[in-house]
Amino acid sequence: MRFIALLLAVFLLLPATLYAAPATLQNLYINPAGKRLPEAIIFYSSANTCETCPETIDNLITVLKQNYQGKLHAYLIDTARHPEFITAFKLQGPLNLVIIRITDGAAFGYHKLAGLQSLNTGTAFSRRITAFINNFLGF
Secondary structure, X not given: OHHHHHHHHHHHHXXXXXXXXXXXXXXXXXXXXXXXXXXXXXXXXXXXOOOOHHHHHHHHHHHHHHHHOOOOEEEEEEOOOOOHHHHHOOOOOOEEEXXXXXXXXXXEEEEEEEOHHHOOOHHHHHHHHHHHHHHHHOO
């Protein structure tokens, strides 16, 4: 667990230019209370991409904007540029969503959803993502 917390600390110190596009995603989640919020990280692989990945990423961003603005920090990371996350979060396939619980400024566990490229459209997709996040974070 300390290893994951250390990785997150290093990750949060990286300049914004290392994050994958769209850069505006990081700015969507403003924390007015000044507290550390849970984090939603969309991991994709530009080296092992899929046909539906771009559309799925857009749909994920839409779901996060609509349901969690101000409640989560969200990031989009290319694992081809940052392979250290593959081992840390045991990522598989070209597209994963990882939710990290933050309490009192420290990471207390994570939960991941893999294989998103095959579940990319419609209200069922939105329901599955929100249920996944809500169940883990207790929203």
